Amino acid sequence: MKYILIIALFSLTLFLSCSKEVKQDVEVYFNDFETNDLNGITLGRIEDYNKSKVLGRYNSGGFDLQIKDLPKHKLVVISFDLYIHDSWEGKGIDNIDGPDIWKMIVDDNLYINTTFSNAPCNDSNFCPPQSYPFDYPNSSQNPKWGSVSRNLPGACLSAGVIGGTTLYKITKTIEHSKATLLLQCRDQLIQNNTQDNNCDESWSVDNIRVKVINL
Ligand SMILES: [Ca+2]
Ligand SMILES: [Ca+2]
Numbered sequence: 001m002k003y004i005l006i007i008a009l010f011s012l013t014l015f016l017s018c019s020k021e022v023k024q025d026v027e028v029y030f031n032d033f034e035t036n037d038l039n040g041i042t043l044g045r046i047e048d049y050n051k052s053k054v055l056g057r058y059n060s061g062g063f064d065l066q067i068k069d070l071p072k073h074k075l076v077v078i079s080f081d082l083y084i085h086d087s088w089e090g091k092g093i094d095n096i097d098g099p100d101i102w103k104m105i106v107d108d109n110l111y112i113n114t115t116f117s118n119a120p121c122n123d124s125n126f127c128p129p130q131s132y133p134f135d136y137p138n139s140s141q142n143p144k145w146g147s148v149s150r151n152l153p154g155a156c157l158s159a160g161v162i163g164g165t166t167l168y169k170i171t172k173t174i175e176h177s178k179a180t181l182l183l184q185c186r187d188q189l190i191q192n193n194t195q196d197n198n199c200d201e202s203w204s205v206d207n208i209r210v211k212v213i214n215l
Contacts, residue, residue, distance in 0.1 A: 030210075059201060073212035106181065
């Protein structure tokens with residue numbers, strides 16, 4: 001009987017500690033943009049891409065997302081799908097078409113400052129490397145490195161001609177305890193030999209999720 005009591009007490013303690021941990025991990029924001037919800041977003045625009053609504057597309061711009069009234073927390077986990085559309089050239093060649101820089105900033109702190117290359121590399125003379133998953137100016141990664149899908153249709157250029165679209169899953173866990181959070185995503189794309197920059201290369205995001213964790 002004594003042992004049964006000890007086991008029961010142990011199980012109860014385990015259950016309570018587990019349920020407490022679950023409560024400490026709270027999703028405070030999710031947006032798949034299917035209802036055109038731009039609450040809290042400035043510079044927002046929504047487009048259809050590949051049978052889904054996405055935030056974007058952007059070229060030489062980006063968006064701000066402000067989330068207020070966060071519960072008490074020590075960490076935030078920010079995750080989203082990042083679509084790199086069409087003809088990005090990573091580090092670039094001769095400063096005509098790069099570097100093609102993409103940034104993620106949280107509360108004025110730079111957490112990602114990288115380049116992406118969408119080059120198909122079927123011509124060995126045109127295979128500019130990218131920085132991702134590292135920060136620029138590191139430029140030693142192959143195009144599309146670290147992506148989860150690399151054969152999606154282009155957003156503007158004819159499918160399969162130059163690059164198509166590459167999908168990256170971005171996840172960042174950062175120390176954060178303020179009651180408000182400002183997420184900013186920006187690019188500095190360079191393309192000096194086109195009339196239509198937004199068609200030549202652009203980006204969009206989908207399924208933005210923000211969780212707070214109180215340790
Ligand atoms: Ca969507
Ligand atoms: Ca470019």
